[in-house]
Amino acid sequence: MKQINFFTPKPDITIYLDVPAEEALKRKFKGKKPKGGLESPAFQRRVRRVYLRMAEEEGFLTFNASKSVDELHREILKAVLKLLGRNS
Template sequence: MLIAVEGIDGSGKTTIVRFLVEELRKRGYDVVAFKEPTDSEYGKRIRQILKERKVSPEEELELFIKDREFNVRNNILPALKGGKVVIMDRYYYSTIAYQGALGLDVERIKMLNEQFPKPDLVVILDVSPETALKRIKAKRRPDRFEDVEYLRKVREIFLSLKNNVVVVDAERDIEEVKRDVLKVVIEHLGESFNKDAKL
């Protein structure tokens, strides 16, 4: 099964992905987590670009696609073929939302990503840009993608996405968010979730 955890920066994706890996392993699942951008040459270039905007949105999109091709070929497909549950900390939904918010055509971005494995479940952690930026600033300096107006557009696109998408309110206490996400994932894996069980 392929699960993507998505949302604007500061929504808690990495925390939730780590938590899911831990919880699913406790339940006996063979789980791996991958992150985008990756550590490929394309991923490294993307991270560089995040610091200094020196390419067009089109060139940026091209790098994200190449990085994803690398990730699918080297990480995602081998893990899925090996019967593992794969959890993505960002996947192509982020490209649709972030590059779409830069003005690129959302439908075209979707089409370019149709070649990749489709997630069985997409969890969108939804927070306001204001909350997200407050969380980011508590840890580090925001990068150029992290601006209220821009994140507002990104969030709108995320919330417009359909197909196996579950939106979770991530404004709440992290323990509540963890419980809700775990419930959605466990039920998606075909098990019943004991809401009173201790996490």
């Protein structure tokens, strides 16, 4: 990712919605079975680890996307408003 985006301006805020690999696959395939390869839980866990490491190194706002949409929305809104200096 860093190599692809080295020339782009750095964003003020980057939000990363984290979800365990198994849950992500369950959501994507909605009961259907993944084929393996890039769709395997093992591969998705490795990808998740890379993104979590990048999120930590780059200072992304990371949120647990296993929560309900409403709860996740409230958490993100609160964090963004805090960054903007508009605590609520």
